[in-house]
Amino acid sequence: MSMDKPSNTAPSNTADDILAAARSFIVASGYNGFSYADIAEVVGIRKASIHHHFPSKVDLVQTLVRRYLEDAVTGMTELERNVPDPPELLRTYAGFWAQCIEDASRPICVCALLASELPALPPEVAVEVRAYFQFLSGWLTRVFERGAEQGTLTIAAAPRAEAEAFMATVHGAMISARAYGDVLTFGMILAPTLQKLIPATD
Amino acid sequence: MSMDKPSNTAPSNTADDILAAARSFIVASGYNGFSYADIAEVVGIRKASIHHHFPSKVDLVQTLVRRYLEDAVTGMTELERNVPDPPELLRTYAGFWAQCIEDASRPICVCALLASELPALPPEVAVEVRAYFQFLSGWLTRVFERGAEQGTLTIAAAPRAEAEAFMATVHGAMISARAYGDVLTFGMILAPTLQKLIPATD
């Protein structure tokens, strides 16, 4: 199997290209909205070659979502180190997605989209999507707990409930932006949401 | 398989059966998540017969979403006549969906799901989905306007923004409930959301 060091023989980025293509298809139309043929065309290889990197579609999407979660974990960890203030943390998180939607680089969260069609997902993928929600909800819960302790966030219910509500609003705002075809909708929705959570200071 | 005849003189309800089957498939897995063969099996007719009622898949889903919107319009109008109080209106709306999710009868809003995969939808369907969002947002905006005038709703931003935020939270909460596989999640999310909007009366 693989005891080799990937340090020198790195240039095979085809697997990453496949994952990137798959992600762009998934955020456009979900798990059933793309085929190996679609990916083959944009990556520039033959359909069968995809199976060399990802034996089945389940493997491909499972890898994709797992990596998506890993990126979220590292991203949130880094964000928290740079920006320790709970209100600023929420603002930065919301601002990140506002930016992603406005420049169309990531018009919606992969896991939010996949969760909406979760009953139809292969179980291997479903479990990864669920893990993403649990991680994000846990992270937000800790932010709200800290904000409540410090008095820097105004919360009316348990931190867990506030975190789930905040996450739901973010995901719903992505969907609304998509429904209206208006990238500014996301920011319009998050503004009052953040305003209610952050005591007026200025 | 049996040729049981609809001896009751009712008009052909096959079209409605097809629409009902399509809806249950769509809420499970989206536009690309079902086929004419799937519908034929649960309705108990042959695949080709569906084309007699709905010439194409686009016709079928377009009819479905249009009727979904019509039902929403009549439902909201009736609701507003019975329950004129803005806070109670929001509570009833949220409670309706909480009930639908808990008894699994409508585990998610058809249009919220379709909106998430909107770029992949046929334009005829996309326009109906957009119309649903516009109607619901408009209705909620009027509720928030009235609540703000009366002082029965505590809003921090423009009624339109509050309405969009509320709608987004409802849709996001549906997705979270689905992601966690926990029907009580929806209610947990809506509780603090409503609490913030409705001034304490006790």
Place this chain on the structure above:
DNA sequence: CTCGATCTACCTACTAGTTGGTAGGTGACG
């Protein structure tokens, strides 16, 4: 240094099954 074994990344060609959709026929009924 060279020979061959092995591995990687890709290919052509194919399979079995599914997709939405069509053509044309049949029996019931007013």
Place this chain on the structure above:
DNA sequence: CGTCACCTACCAACTAGTAGGTAGATCGAG
């Protein structure tokens, strides 16, 4: 009679996935 609702029997295109082959890089042994 014609219309309606449904049928059988198709179709071309597409689905994920498989079989087997090839060019080139790598590597260890003689």
